[in-house]
Each structure stands twice: as structure tokens, then as C-alpha cells.
Amino acid sequence: MTEIRYTKDHEWVRLDGDIATVGITDHAQSALGDIVFVELPEPGRAVAEGEACAVVESVKAASDVYAPLAGTVTENNASLAADPGVANQDAEAGGWFFKLRLAGRAGFDALLSAADYQTFVQSL
Amino acid sequence: MADAETLTVPLDAMHRGLGARMVGFAGYAMPVQYDGIIAEHLHCRAHAALFDVSHMGQAILSGPGAAAALERVVTGDIAGLQPGRQRYTLLMNADGGIVDDLMVANLDGYYLLVLNAARKHVDLAHIRAHLPDAVSLTPHFGRALLALQGPESGAVLASLAPEVAALRFMDAIETTLEGARMTITRSGYTGEDGFEIGLPAERADALATTLITDARVKPAGLGARDSLRLEAGLPLYGNDIDETTNPIEAGLGFAIGKRRKMAWNFAGGAAVRAIHDSGPARRLVGLRADGRAPVRAGAELTDAKGAPAGIVTSGTFAPSLDAPAALGYVRADLARDGTILAAALRGRAVTMRVAPLPFIPHRYAR
The missing domain is CATH 2.40.30.110 (Aminomethyltransferase beta-barrel domains)
Structure with a gap:
């Protein structure tokens, strides 16, 4: 069963088994504007929860993307690196950044639901 | 939303209505983008883009001896600036640093100065400190300033004001457009052909609406303005030049008039001359x-x-x-x-x- 959760750093996390796919939310891409470059973590890298592990650059500025949960990077999105604009056009599907193998799903359940994330965005 | 201390430009409501993302810049709420910086940038290079630069400071210098007085603090040949012409020049401090970069237009009877938004109050005080009693510098910071930039801007503006077709780069006129007195210069800060139009705040909405109704024109924000000027190699005050940089190292020696390079009789002239002679x-x-x-x-x-x-x-x-x-x-x-x-x-x-x-x-x- 696939579930999607969100973070206050404007990332989405989709869990399939013990693999979490991570990207930036549609709200985030809209706020960033035209995305022109991404820097993605290499497979095999162990990341801590909250660790800056990817970078997204718009015309105006660079922003960090954080690991929403601890885990090991299994894959990054090479097609996004080749065409960063996909993060604008398809932020919450084809514009994924990297996949993590999680140690467990306890942290995942503590992330924001879609409804809670929408409430959070509206409060900004 | 803008807080109480944030100033708004005359077109604030138009920007928000067009879906602009507003950001704070030099104390003003300004549109950084509408559809997207890249689209706006490329549209400007291919067609025409309308920028609201009303946060910039417009000021009028007038009185007998105005040119000579201004020359005390700027690098340009202002006395040699013919009526109907505009010049890019540098406002200098006593150490040879750049207080601001600005445009000066001779509108036959007075000089129109266009100052950077974040520097306009500093500039006003600095210039005034060097003026004799007979010369006045009057801010018109409430006026609107629209920049229409891009290869189709000449055709677009000429459809409203036919006299602009005769203007060449850095020409300046005062004219009546849509019933209001306006200043029009054929200049800008994108590297493209274009115009800057100074007009009363209450007329800005009507003119901007007319311009963006033209299919060739799209509104563009400060984001595209920055990427356009950078590609054009034009320095941004506060980033590339400031009070600690001198005109020679900044590659702005062209803004020191030939006659001024004989006498070096402007604020900081001796310091700039030394760097000019020895190399930066x-x-x-x-x-x-x-x-x-x-x-x-x-x-x-x-x-x-x-x-x-x-x-x-x-x-x-x-x-x-x-x-x-x-x-x-x-x-x-x-x-x-x-x-x-x-x-x-x-x-x-x-x-x-x-x-x-x-x-x-x-x-x-x-």
C-alpha cells in the first residue's frame, strides 16, 4: 500500500514498502519559480533525519532539500538532473529527487498528512 | 502582505491582479515575477516586456549653473550634454567610491535624474550638499516610471506616441501621451532597445494597461530585469558597485567624460585619476x-x-x-x-x- 506524507520543509514522501521516494511539493516549486539545477545525493549515502542532502536552484536562489527521515539513498532521479524543469511541471510525481531505504516506518507516520500540510501552507 | 513600513508603487494593485509574486526591495513591495522569470526574460529579448520601476527615484535639477554644479559630484560631461539627450553617469564620494550610478537627461530647461531606489535619499543629500543656492534638486519620488524593453518596444510605443519613432538610443523628450505630460527616454537596463517613461502616479495604471493589452507586450518583474541586465554586462548597484568600488576597476571608465579626464575636478577625482594612471x-x-x-x-x-x-x-x-x-x-x-x-x-x-x-x-x- 502506498502512502504519501509531507514535511514543513515542503517535501513529499511516498512510502512503498521500506522505500521512501522524496521530492519537493507543488507549493515549493511554485514558490521557487523556474528550477534550473538540482544536485542529488549519490546512492549508498547514509543520511540523518533533517540532513541537507540535495540542492534545488531556481533562477533567483539556491535552496536545500532535507532528508525527511533517516535512511540510505538507493537511487536518485537522473532524468530530473538532466531536465530540472520537471520539478516545476510534475513536482509530486516525475519530479522526485531521491529514494531512501528507511530503517523503520515509525518516523513516516509522524509526518504531515495531506490535509495537515495544506493547513500548514495556508497558515504561511 | 505588505506591512505598514513597506511602500507601494502606483501599480501595486495591477501587479497583484496579474498574479505577481511580490517581494520587498529597497523598502517597496515589488513584483519579482508574474508567469516566471525565464519566460519573461525570453519574451523581453524576443518581443517587448513592461517593467514597473517606479521605486527608482526621479528628481529634477534646475537653475542657473545646474550642469556645472552637478559636475562637482558626477563623472560625466553634463555641460556638454545636449538638450534632448541622456547620459549614464556616476555619483562619487570624496574617496573615489561610487555613491550611485544614475541617468541624467537634458530636457531643455531642466535635468531629469533617475536614481537607484535604495540610494535615492542618500543621493539627494549628497548632491544637495554641493549645490549653490540658485540650483535646486527636487525629488519626484511619487512619480511612476515604466520601462518598456525589447525589440518590439519601438513599434508598440510609436503606435501610441508617433514621435518616439524618431528617437535614437539615449534621446530624451517630454511629450503628451494619453493626455498626460510624460518624459520618455530611449534607454533602459536590459541591453535591448527600449524606453523609460516617467509619468504622474495616477496615470500609470491607464498607460500600463494600454501597453500590456498589446499582444507584443508582457509584464516582467525584477527577476527578469536582473537576469537581463547581467547578460547585458550592466553592473547592479549594491552588488557589483558601491561606495568601496571605483569606476576604473568596475569597467566604468567610459562614464568619465573626456573633458572630465583632463581636469579630474569631481569628488574623488584625484583618487580615480591615480587608479586610472597606475591601473586598478x-x-x-x-x-x-x-x-x-x-x-x-x-x-x-x-x-x-x-x-x-x-x-x-x-x-x-x-x-x-x-x-x-x-x-x-x-x-x-x-x-x-x-x-x-x-x-x-x-x-x-x-x-x-x-x-x-x-x-x-x-x-x-x-
Whole structure:
């Protein structure tokens, strides 16, 4: 069963088994504007929860993307690196950044639901 | 939303109605983008874009001896500026640093000054301190200023004001457009042909609406204005030039009039002359990075031996180059085109090459 959760750093996390796919939310891409470059973590890298592990650059500025949960990077999105604009056009599907193998799903359940994330965005 | 201390431009409601993302800039709420910086940038290069630059300061200098008085603090030949002409010049401090870069237009009877938003109050005080009683400098900071820029801007504006067709780059007129007195200069800060139109605040909405109703014109924000000026190799005050930079190292020696280079009789003239004669220790250059990661302001540069080489002062992704581009100061011995440097970016080194400016050739109506 696939579930999607969100973070206050404007990332989405989709869990399939013990693999979490991570990207930036549609709200985030809209706020960033035209995305022109991404820097993605290499497979095999162990990341801590909250660790800056990817970078997204718009015309105006660079922003960090954080690991929403601890885990090991299994894959990054090479097609996004080749065409960063996909993060604008398809932020919450084809514009994924990297996949993590999680140690467990306890942290995942503590992330924001879609409804809670929408409430959070509206409060900004 | 704008807080109580944030100023608004006359077109604030129009920007919000067009879906602009508003940001604070020099104390004003300003549109940074509407549809997207890249689309707006490319539209300006291909067609025409309308920028609201009403945050910039317009001021009128008048009175007998106005040109000579202004020359005490600017580098340009103002006395030699003919009626109907505009000139880019530099306002100087006593140490040879740049207080502001500005436009001066001779409108036959008075001079129109266009000042950077963040500097306009400083400029006013600085210039006034050097004026005799008979010469006055009057701010018109509430006036609107619209910049129509791009290769189709001439045809668009001529359809409203036929007299602009006869203007060449850096010509300036005062005219009546849609029933209001306006100043129009054929100039801008994008590297493209274009116009800057100064007009009463209450007339801005009608003119801007007319202009963006033309299918050739799209509104563009400060984001595109920054990427356009960077590609055009034009320095941004506060980034590339400031009170600690001098005109020679900034590559702005052209803004010192020939006659002024005989006498050097402007504020800081002796200091600037010394640097002119001995050569600057560093120079502002264009920089192109390998790869696609933008190298931004503040990135430190090293030479082939790893020694400090300088610093990036402006950097972005340049839409017309489809690549990153930057401006920065480098040691004078490293300023030759093609010199290979390294920029520090997130703990690694990115190769950068000194590149000729402008990155995109100017296309003014000369």
C-alpha cells in the first residue's frame, strides 16, 4: 500500500514498502519559480533525519532539500538532473529527487498528512 | 502582505491582479515575477516586456549653473550634454567610491535624474550638499516610471506616441501621451532597445494597461530585469558597485567624460585619476561556469595555483545563454578573457572562465 506524507520543509514522501521516494511539493516549486539545477545525493549515502542532502536552484536562489527521515539513498532521479524543469511541471510525481531505504516506518507516520500540510501552507 | 513600513508603487494593485509574486526591495513591495522569470526574460529579448520601476527615484535639477554644479559630484560631461539627450553617469564620494550610478537627461530647461531606489535619499543629500543656492534638486519620488524593453518596444510605443519613432538610443523628450505630460527616454537596463517613461502616479495604471493589452507586450518583474541586465554586462548597484568600488576597476571608465579626464575636478577625482594612471588592482569581469549550477554573489574565486583571485558579485542562471553567468572582481593579472579560475560552491570547486562582456550583445537603436 502506498502512502504519501509531507514535511514543513515542503517535501513529499511516498512510502512503498521500506522505500521512501522524496521530492519537493507543488507549493515549493511554485514558490521557487523556474528550477534550473538540482544536485542529488549519490546512492549508498547514509543520511540523518533533517540532513541537507540535495540542492534545488531556481533562477533567483539556491535552496536545500532535507532528508525527511533517516535512511540510505538507493537511487536518485537522473532524468530530473538532466531536465530540472520537471520539478516545476510534475513536482509530486516525475519530479522526485531521491529514494531512501528507511530503517523503520515509525518516523513516516509522524509526518504531515495531506490535509495537515495544506493547513500548514495556508497558515504561511 | 505588505506591512505598514513597506511602500507601494502606483501599480501595486495591477501587479497583484496579474498574479505577481511580490517581494520587498529597497523598502517597496515589488513584483519579482508574474508567469516566471525565464519566460519573461525570453519574451523581453524576443518581443517587448513592461517593467514597473517606479521605486527608482526621479528628481529634477534646475537653475542657473545646474550642469556645472552637478559636475562637482558626477563623472560625466553634463555641460556638454545636449538638450534632448541622456547620459549614464556616476555619483562619487570624496574617496573615489561610487555613491550611485544614475541617468541624467537634458530636457531643455531642466535635468531629469533617475536614481537607484535604495540610494535615492542618500543621493539627494549628497548632491544637495554641493549645490549653490540658485540650483535646486527636487525629488519626484511619487512619480511612476515604466520601462518598456525589447525589440518590439519601438513599434508598440510609436503606435501610441508617433514621435518616439524618431528617437535614437539615449534621446530624451517630454511629450503628451494619453493626455498626460510624460518624459520618455530611449534607454533602459536590459541591453535591448527600449524606453523609460516617467509619468504622474495616477496615470500609470491607464498607460500600463494600454501597453500590456498589446499582444507584443508582457509584464516582467525584477527577476527578469536582473537576469537581463547581467547578460547585458550592466553592473547592479549594491552588488557589483558601491561606495568601496571605483569606476576604473568596475569597467566604468567610459562614464568619465573626456573633458572630465583632463581636469579630474569631481569628488574623488584625484583618487580615480591615480587608479586610472597606475591601473586598478582588480577588475570587474564576466565569468562563465562549467556545468549548470549557478555560481552566485559571494562565491570566492581562486587562481590555477589555488591563491585568492577575487569574488563573484552577481551570479544567476542566464536564460538567453541557457547557462549560468556571473560578474565578479578578479585580480588585474587574471582579468584576460579565457583565464581559468575556480569558484567555491558548496564545498567543491567549479571551473569558471573569464568571458567577454556583454554576454549577450546590446541591441540599442543607435
